[in-house]
Amino acid sequence: TVLEYLFDFVSTATNIIKFEEIVGGNIGAVQCECISYTTPPDRGRSSMYCTDVAKMCAFPVIHISYTTPPERGRSSMYCTDVAKMCAFPVIHVNGDVPESVAKAARLAVAYNRKFRRDVFVDLCCWRRWGHNELDDPRFTNPGMSVPDSYAKRLVEEKIWTEEEKNAVSKTANDYLNKRLAATDQYKPQSYHLMKHWGEMKEAPNSIETWDTGVDVMLLKYLGAKSVVVPDNFVLYPHLQKTFVAARLARLSSGEGLDWATGEALAMASLLHQGYDVRISGEDVGRGTFSQRHCMLVDQESDEIYIPLNHMTENQTSFLEVANSTLSEEGVLGFEYGVSIESPKILCIWEAQFGDFFNTAQPIFDTFLSAAEEKWLLQSGLTVILPHGYDGAGPEHSSCRMERFLQMSNSSETRPDSERVNWNIVFPTTAAQIFHALRRQMIRNYRKPLIVIGPKSILRLPAAFSPLEDMKPGTYFLPVIGDSEVKPEEVRKIVFLSGKHYYFLKTEREKLGIKDTALVRLESLCPFPTREINEVLKKYPKAKTFIWSQEEHRNMGAWSFVAPRFRNLCGTQF
Secondary structure (H helix, E strand, O other), rough: OOOOOOOOOOOOOOOOOHHHHHHHHHHHHHHOEEEEEEEOOOHHHHHHOOOOOOOOOOOEEEEEEEEEOOHOOOOOOOOOOOHHHHOOOOEEEEOOOOHHHHHHHHHHHHHHHHHHOOOEEEOOOOOOOOOOOOOOHOOOOOOOOOHHHHHHHHOOOOOOOOOHHHHHHHHHHHHHHHHHHHHHHOOOOOOOHHHOHHHHOOOOOOOOOOOOOOOOHHHHHHHOOOOOOOOOOOOOHHHHHHHHHHHHEEEOOOOOHHHHHHHHHHHHHHOOOEEEEEEEEEEOOOOOOOOOOEEEEEEEOOOOOOOOOHHHOOOOOOEEEEOOOHHHHHHHHHHHHHHHHHEEEEEOOOOOOOOHHHHHHHHHHHHHHHHHHHHOOOOEEEEEEEOOOOOOOOOOOOOHHHHHOOOOOOOOOOOOOOOOOOOOEOOOHHEEEEHHHEEEEEHOOOEEEEEEEEEOOOHHHHHHHHHHHHHOOOOOOOEEEOOOHHHOOOOOOEHHHOOHHHHHOOOHHHOOOOOOEEEOEEEEOOHHHHHHHHHHOOOOOOOOEOOOOOHHHHHHHHHHHHHHHHHHHHHOO
């Protein structure tokens, strides 16, 4: 029997140590994962720790490592000692003996297939090439190459004659030289947007508006289903009143939908349209601020129930809730891997607090912000980062939006298009998060979405939305003007983003100010040049323009928006 293996390679940077997380998530459509390390496998320890965590590992892995000398690379005896934590078997093999390596590989695959568990193969060998293509290991690791030492051994053991050895060597070299000569005529085939990505297109070199509204009656039905549990399910009594009954009442009236309801309606409607949804992060089922409750727990049996997975009898798309370990790097990398495998899955990663993204910085820097430019890999991964100076302390206040804005390829001197490397939004209403999430799947291309999420306005009545704002013909608003002032009386325009709007609105009401408009930038990247210019035309008598934010001047959006207002909108703050 001939077994045919199809290899699929995941793009990664040569100097990045976080590829295991991406491969782990990407494995959903393949049958065997094999990772080769150039240095000890603790480089991917973040995802390794999640191997047996529910919803965080699709298939077992074969780890292959070949390492620097132990006294230079680690404190433990073996580079594979990290495997002991999860009780994974380790096979140490002399990499200079090909027969032994083949046996070890067969044993690893057999164990992997039989027991569906990770297995490590430690190749103790001489490494021909270093990280750099120009590196010559003979400077620091002189030694014989495997072909030379192996051939010499075969001759000494009289398995080959000298003539047979030379003949095999000549045959191999002739083949390699022939293939090398053919490279000048080789034209690689493009795999960009092929197979199950075939319906996707490249982002247009313009700004587009996508109708993401849904029939109101359908939203009421889906919203009601989001809180229905079986008759014998023992729900936490407090949730029955404050969550279930409250949501049903709001849906019935069509008014006052809070943030969590807007989010739930977005997920439910996407499931209804055939898209799968996956949300991960610490306590995401409940939500950091006990606002989401998309996963309910029976108070007597501890049974987990996800209402959105029981909307219809023949439901084919599902919500997967992955309450993950506190490993931002490993979990975000895993979700990114899932997102580049299929355009039909809305992958959401929510940090418990926005500040916590910092331990996942390599995933943002090397993959999420740059993979499409480097490797033509589209991703629709959505990242929610709760942000706001609400008195929770220095580690629970800022998602450092300035970093994400700085990493964007938005232009200061010309209007942006949909070809920016990612979208950054700071929504202030339930309808806005509804449209932002749906847009991720409805449009025919994929872009990462950074949501600078709220904390204090999750239950703020002023941030609630009516169902009318989610009906067909509605969409995400990049800029929200001020409907509470008369345009002809406006002399000052304050531009701002996020929940800071509600603070200034309250203060304006207290002071009785009538000549100041508060204009919200809901989208920061791509920068909404056209919409801002339309707002400026609406208030022709305005002479004073201010940017306001709760963050310090060297933080927040200030350094990003100031040159764009000046260069693209002719507005000097």
